[in-house]
Amino acid sequence: MLPNAVPVASLLPPLSLAAPGALYEQIIAGIHAALANGQLPPGAPLPSVRKLAAETCVSVITVKRAYEELERQGLIYSRPGLGSFITDAALDRSRETHRARAESLLAEARAEAEQAGLKPSEIRALFLKHLNP
């Protein structure tokens, strides 16, 4: 007997066309956040694609895309006939994804600061200000 699927729909933020990012990206971000909060432990079963689509009121294709991308990122794996599950390494994989994103955002922030004419010392001071608010 498999454990009941985690009520993923209730862990996700409301999916909206008005929110930033495509709907499938909002699902991916929501799963990442639930992982970080410890709401999705390793091995936890996810609802089927069709069930989550019905629960979140988005198309089947949208959820399928989100699951495929999460599988590519190493956060979930699927077993034919059984469904999808959180991988043991999901938290690490999620952190790697966030680390890469943080790095690119920092690079972007630096480019923005340079465009504003800030000197390296001023940029450093700005970063430090955000590290020690």
Place this chain on the structure above:
Amino acid sequence: MNTTETPALEVRGLVKKFRKFVLGEVSLSVPAGSITALLGANGAGKTTLLNLIFGVGAPEAGTIRVFGYDHFNEDVALKRIAAFAGPDLDLSGWGNVRAALDFLAAFRPSWDAAYEERLLEQFALPAKKSIRALSFGEQTKLGLVAAMAWRPRLLVLDEPTTGLDVRARQFLLQELLAVVTDPNRSVLLSSHQLTDVERIADRMVLLQQGRVLLEGEVASLLEEHCGVQWSAPANALFRGMPGVLGAQCEGNRWRAVIRRTVCSAQQLEAAGATQVHTQPVTLEELYLAHTANA
């Protein structure tokens, strides 16, 4: 989506001629377990196409199959698994809502009375209300209950959200997604509500003047296109460029949707565009761009 399965609907080489309008030649497919949206302006042929599936009017050429059943030779079998709801449904001879539904239920062994109750309740449609007294939106709801309560394998809905209040519309969208939690059931709906379509439809078929202009997965089509703005003289020749759709110019600022498989920001720059900005498109922008060009 498993394409090896029998499609829920397969239309091949369909042609229907009227004195002033020709539908076709149209070919399209609705996979099992999916929601497909039929889009197009008034008069594009959406209702004609949907009617033909259910044997209203005889086509000049082509075939229509629903889960393998031919719409002409196997129309009884087809009507046992496919339901239609559209604005033309007239049940006014049946007294009140309950009487009409009881009458229809008698023909459908799979009619689910409990589900009928739930639909009536969620649509806030009173069972004892006289059909003559129903508003336009309530008539739409009655048609939807009649089509949905027996859980047909293919649900064909002609503009199902027109006239529905916000709560009823939201409920309907959720129910349609609940229908396709069964991978053997499908929904084909025509709609002008492009934000609804963008949210719940897996695939779309865009009709224009009786022909298929664009067909595919909604998400893929949105990704294949992007909105672009750029600066260039108003007399520049962007309008004819391959992959540039619905180009408009005000002053020297241009706006268009580009098909990324055919055109790119770099190509626009090579053609003299400066200050090129791109952004994702909504389905509405995609629709307007495609229908503006043809």
